[in-house]
Amino acid sequence: MKLNAVLPTLLMMGTASLALTASWSVNAQTSAAQPAFADALAGYLTAVDNQDAQGQLLQARLAYELGKAEFGQSHVNTANLAMNYAHALGLKANYLLRSAPEEDFPTQTELLQYAVSVYEKEYGPESTELVEPLLKLARSYYIDNGRDFNTKKKNVLRAVELSKTLPPLVRAEVYIQASHILSSEYRSLSRRYAEQAYDLYVEHAPENAVERNLAAFNMAKFYMGERRYDQAESMLKDVIAQFSVLQYDTQVSLAAHAFLVELYERKGERELATEHCLAIGSMTPWLENQEQTPIFRTLPDFPTGMAKRNRDGLVQMSFTIDKTGFVKDVEVIKSDGGAAFERSAIKAMQEWRYAPKFENGKPVEAQSTVQLDFLIRR
Known part of the structure; x- marks a missing residue:
């Protein structure tokens, strides 16, 4: 154009x-x-x-x-x-x-x-x-x-x-840009434009059109924020399927897989998240010398007793990421503040999900470390 x-x-x-x-x-x-x-x-x-x-x-x-x-x-x-x-x-x-x-x-x-x-x-x-x-x-x-x-x-x-008065697909692109520009300060208006763009693409563009699938991905993000997981799940699956055929930008596909991991984890359907952990692992290189980034994480609870005493803490842990992205064998290698922080950190870590390491096209177990800081806002 x-x-x-x-x-x-x-x-x-x-x-x-x-x-x-x-x-x-x-x-x-x-x-x-x-x-x-x-x-x-x-x-x-x-x-x-x-x-x-x-x-x-x-x-x-x-x-x-x-x-x-x-x-x-x-x-x-x-x-x-x-x-x-x-x-x-x-x-x-x-x-x-x-x-x-x-x-x-x-x-x-x-x-x-x-x-x-x-x-x-x-x-x-x-x-x-x-x-x-x-x-x-x-x-x-x-x-x-x-x-x-x-x-x-x-x-x-x-x-x-x-x-x-512009043609429908050009108008849809205007709505997409308007949605992005307003997304930080005017979420409801941003969402309205995103939905209008998506509706125009559905009506006037083929299913495999890149712009239509990007608009669907954009709407899925809104559905995730609204906890409308069924709608988000359907859209994200369609986006992944279309982009795998189109061989489009893998970053969008990776993001769609990551959203599905979060979606299934939040719904308590952890095994369904595994497929998407594996997909992300197969698409991304494993960097040995840096801390791995979880796809899904839950924040640890701040121990009530420590909060009352205005105490900060930290917990550094080593752990294993198994072949399906689950965390196991969590061990504390350094901590400051007491056992309450350690218990809270370990409990949270057991809920995290990662993309597993791949070697020769197959997932393998791998080691990683993480440090959780417990800080009171003063």
Whole structure:
């Protein structure tokens, strides 16, 4: 799906592109572009291809500054260059560079507010072309204005409203992005958009469409949070089945398996969780020299007597992860605070589940260690 293109091809996003606007025709103006601008844009595109975050930022800034002279401050091409610049600023790898005291970068929000204003003048305040810049602008408030929740929400609501005339699958993608942007502060609204996206994908996309299965995975996460385990279980199983055929990103499949482990453990159906512990173990390398991460864990109870006495404690344990991911043979190798902390820690550990170690394609028992800290908030 294409976006408004900037000489000659692309406008970068942090998420999948929206097919909201036609590609900008560059034939007449590309040949007239100043060499410095063309070189800067080519450098930006090369940095994108090479996943060079710092190169993207420096070249995007240069292309934007030269583009203002090339096209003018009020031209939509300059607005698109500003969105490239904003995207590069938002890359996590550029945090130190954009925060350096000797640098004087604008904020993402400033660049995107400018881009939205140009789009409004170019296409009109009710145009669908505004949907993508508005979503980008809303997302920028997380970085630049973390507590300006109302403005973030306002831009998302406007983008969603403008998207109503777009094709169903494009509208579904708008809902997905809106859901992600609002997930931290507006959970109920985020859930509503996630469900609307999922419904559109079910109605208009085939069962094996990647986007449809990602939307199902997103809905399953909401169901997990609501303890609607039956709905979550069905969706997660379908996602795993589809992605195994599609050979899609294993991280999503791993997460789906992990959710099913948690689901079955919470339902007390521990043997059903085993299949998914084994699946995760077969898909991930075993790192001998670091503490293994449990797929499912329960927090130990803080001993009442110790809490009353305002006592902290710690318990370090060695244990065996068996072939199905259960914990056994727990032994205390170090503790501080007394036997009550040890008993609580051992009891909790017996409820944990891990992905077993695999050797030559088969699960084997393995040793690991963990330290549990019991700390009173003061």
